[in-house]
Amino acid sequence: MASTIAADADHADPAATIGDLRTAADPVNTVRCDPAVAWTTGNVAEAFPGVFTALGFTFTHEPMELAFRTMFHRLGVFTEAELTVPQRVEDQFWTAFEGRAAANLDQFHRVASLTPGTSASAVEKQLFGYVRDTTRDANSPRRYPLLTVKAPRTIATLPKRHDALFARLRGWRRQQLPKIERMDERSCLDLLDDARGRFRTIMIEHLVVAFVSSGLADRLAAMVEVADLPGLEARLLSGVGTDENEVAHDLWALAHSQLELDEFLERHGYHGPGEGQLHGACWREDPAPVLARLDGYRRIAADDPRAPRRRSAEQARVRAAATAELTATAGPVRRRAVLTLTDLTARFLALREQGKAGYLLAYDVARAAARRLGDLLVARGVLATSADVFHLTYDELMAQPTADLRALADERRALYQRRLGLRLPQGWEGAVPVSAAPRDATEGEPPGTVFSGVPASSGVVEGTVRVVRDPATAEVDDGDVLVCETTDPGWTSLFLVASAVVTDFGGMLSHGPIVARELGVPCVCGTRDGSRRLHDGQRVRVDGGAGTVEVLA
Structure with a gap:
């Protein structure tokens, strides 16, 4: 289904809207915005790190926006009339500034105010990793009656539905990838459209999981605070069993010749250093980053506490002990409620990582179909190189272009290259203050x-700093402290050798902290600028319980 919002934006009356989305020459930029609206790169930039190309953004934007709205409709927060992509960028949940993803905090605040059990400050803390000084909680019970009917039913049926959807996505990817190299243009476009629809479907479920898990984690944190048990929250969120546990174990099994490379790539090849962008490379296309790590994993014996299976078992024990410690503070009446909350939170955290893997499966098939389409467009003289397919929009491709688009692709590629050297702040209001990296x-x-x-x-732990910008080329030695801006599932291979992880962005429910807890690796996230102020070779002490990183030498 072709997008409608891009066409509308090109012909909109400038006086009719504050938000100015995109132009034909530059479809990946919001250039004007209401100065009162607050934005953040937290969380959404973790899902889609780096800079969008024209195809990447137009493939993703509308399905993601509709997924947000469908999710809130299922929970009873939104009406059916709100299941459309708003014309004004200020009314959308997310967009791109200079090609980089950003979330609309005002829209999330609006939703939080209509949802019992959460608040604006809770949403900021759990989803984006920080709470602004100006944030005020102002909940309205206007839609509470409908929520009490729709939300419990949606949540109760979600885990089984999510598992089934994820299994179907894995099977679909397995069936489609071998066919793509023989496809013609029409078949590639049909598959790209199919992948886009599946991306939207898994994102609806994933966003419900993300929103519910944030609320559960916030309630758990409040319970820990009342019990006056500092540091217990992180242990309660450990050992939940995520998709990354299986990636870690299979990496170890590959290193120990218990798994063939082809089988590993069939299971996990959609991961990789560029997985969060449609144009990025994944392990299926280039397994070199995986192969480069195997020598280090071979030194981890099966009975070594660092072996992934042993790490997972130990973290499950940590969570069980933490649960027992919390329930001991509750009376007989509340004990069952505490156990229910801890179990439900663990289940939804595992689903949260499964959902990320699910949308990456859809991305991987779309990526392969786009590359094949690029080859065919080069053969027809529409493009100069197959990679330029990512500098055309989704609608332009669906129109099956016949004109020579090499000059347009050159222009957009130049924009993309320029944006690689730019950065957005973690949060701002109105026009984004872009700066050089x-x-x-x-x-x-x-x-x-x-x-x-x-x-x-x-x-x-104490260890040597290793600042990493690109996980594909990083050289992290056993025991190094991994320091970076943020992580996605493609970084999992580095977690196996790192003694600790320090990130600039993120909160308790960001990807890096979740994986760190699953593998028992100390982690401090949300340092804002740690990766720019620390230097390779420095000796540091990381205290994941206190949230501090101290420079020793």
Whole structure:
């Protein structure tokens, strides 16, 4: 189904809307915005890191926006009339500024105010990793009656439905990938459209999971605070059993010749350093980042506590012990409620990571179909190189272009290359203050400097800093402290050798902290600028329970 919003934006009366989405020459940029609207790169930029190409954004934007709205409709927050993509960018849940994804905090606040059991500050903390000083909770019970009818039914049926959908996506990917190299243009376009529809479907379920898990985690945090058990929250969120546990184990099995490379790539090849962008490379296309890690994994014996299966078992034990500690503070009447909450939170956290894997399965098939389509357009003289297919929009491709689009692709490629050197802040209001990407520190902060962040995964370790920008080319030695801006599932291979993880962005329910807790790796997230102030080779002490990173030498 072709997008309607791009066409509308090109012909809209400038006076009729504040938000200015895109132009034909530059379909990946919001250039004007109401100065009162708040935006953040938190969480959404973790799902889609880096810079969108024209195809990547137009493939993703409308399905994602509709998925947000359908999710809230299922929960009873939105009416059926709200199941459309708004013309004004200020009324949308997300967009792109200079090609980079950003979420509309005002829209999430609006939803939080209509939802019992959560609030604007809770949404900011759990989804985006920080709470602004200006955030005020102002819940309205206007839609509470409908929510009490629709939300419980949606939530109760979700886990089984989510598991089934994920299994179908895996089977669909397995069936489609071998066919793509023989497809003609029409077949590629049909598959691209099919992948887009499946992406929207899994995103609806994934977003319900993300929203519900945030509410559950917030209630769990409040219970821990009342019990006066600092540090228990991270342990309660450990050992839930995620998709990344299986990736970690299969990496280890591959290194120990218990699994063939083809089988590993069939299971996990949709992951990789570029998985979050449609044009990015994944392990299926280039397994070099995986193969480069195998020597390190071979040194981890099956009975080593660092072996993935042993790590998972230990973290499950940690969670069980933490649950027992929390229930001991509750009376007989409340004990069952505490156990129900901890079990439900664990189940939804596991589903949260499964949902990320699910939309990456859809992305992987779309990526393969687009590359094949690029080859065919080069053969017809429409494009100069097959990679330029990613610099055309979804609608332009669906129109099966016959004109020479090489000049347009050149123009958009130049925009994309320029944007690689730009950065957005973590949060802002109105027009985005774009800046050049800061340079890495040539000298680290002096000994005694302490960085503070979110205490995301407990444990205290000392190690050598390794700042990583690209996980595909990173050289992380056993015991290094992995320091980066943010992570996605393609980074899992680095977690197996890192002694600790420190990220600039994210909160308790971001990808990096979840994986760190599953593998028992101390983690401090949300340091904001740790990856720019720390330097390779520095010695640091990471305290994941306190949320601090101290420079030792």
